[in-house]
Amino acid sequence: MKIGYPCINRTLPCRGNKTFRLASYSKDRFIDTVSNNLDCLQQILSFNLDHNILFFRISSDIIPFASHPVLSIDWNLLFNDRLQETGRFIKENNMRISMHPDQFIVLNSKRKEVVQRSIQELMYHASFLDSLGLDYSSKIQLHVGGVYGEKEKSMNRFVNNFDLLPRSVKKRLVIENDDRSYTAYDCLKISKQLHIPVLFDVLHHQINKLDESIETIFRLVAETWKNRDGIPMVDYSSQEQNEKTGKHATHINPNDFTNFLRSLNSIDMDIMLEIKDKEKSALEAVSLAKNDSRFIHIS
DNA sequence: TCACGTCAAGCAGAT
DNA sequence: ATCTGCTTGACGTGA
Secondary structure: OOEEEEOOOOOOOOOOOOOOOHHHOOHHHHHHHHHHHHHHHHHHHHHHHHOOOOEEEEOHHHOOOOOOOOOOOOHHHHOHHHHHHHHHHHHHOOOEEEEOOOOOOOOOOOOHHHHHHHHHHHHHHHHHHHHOOOOOOOEEEEEOOOOOOOHHHHHHHHHHHHOOOOHHHHOOEEEEOOOOOOOHHHHHHHHHHHOOOEEEEHHHHHHOOOOOOHHHHHHHHHOOOOHHHOOOEEEEOOEOOOOOOOOEOOOOOHHHHHHHHHHOOOOOOEEEEOOOOOHHHHHHHHHHHOOOOOOOOOO
């Protein structure tokens, strides 16, 4: 069990997800920005290591406009040394990495252009993880996409379009239940056909589910992760009190989190905390998980 | 230095 | 029709 948080560390002064407007694109601007982002990524990972946070989601903005036609620079080549170095750091310290392409990536879209762009963007994510030299346990998590009023057909379109992806993406792609369209069961159905893992999102599941105990779901989901995929990843968040359903808590709720750990029973998972205050909650989660025999930490 | 309109991209659901 | 939320507000112009 490792604990992590996504994209941003608010304690550190740097940001690893800086970008710029398309209109301000220039080679220099791009190089400066990527340079900043990679520096910051290294700082964040060092911070995380110091605090026993061994799981981290890298922002899709780490390489801005990576899949956009405007880009004429081979970032992979240009930053090869630093990418290798950061990758070594991750591997040497037994860290886990994920990425989460944003809402514009819709592999099952009815529009060809959208599917094409989505494939390009997924290829970028895979090639970034490749450039770090990470194995296939580093995952790219994606929602199934749109429903378009006909769920079965739309799920089939996802399955068919999956075939269009290059091998490097297929090996890293995992599907995540969302809060209104596709439940964990829908994801499990797709997983059966494609043999890709299901990443379970706890809060989305509370909002969008069929009746079934959480323990059953954990078991079914965990079975979709094979050895080469690493241990299952899970997105954890709790509902912000007195706020709209689905709103992520600003800070971790210790009781809720402890109950969650208990509900996993003997199953081991890497836990991504989707909580507003990021590393602050992660630090608290680490201290709550410390006595758990599954928890991995640096002495 | 600060306010605030806008930003590559999709979709669903609320208003 | 338009707005909001999504994993994360941040960029950048104009005053």
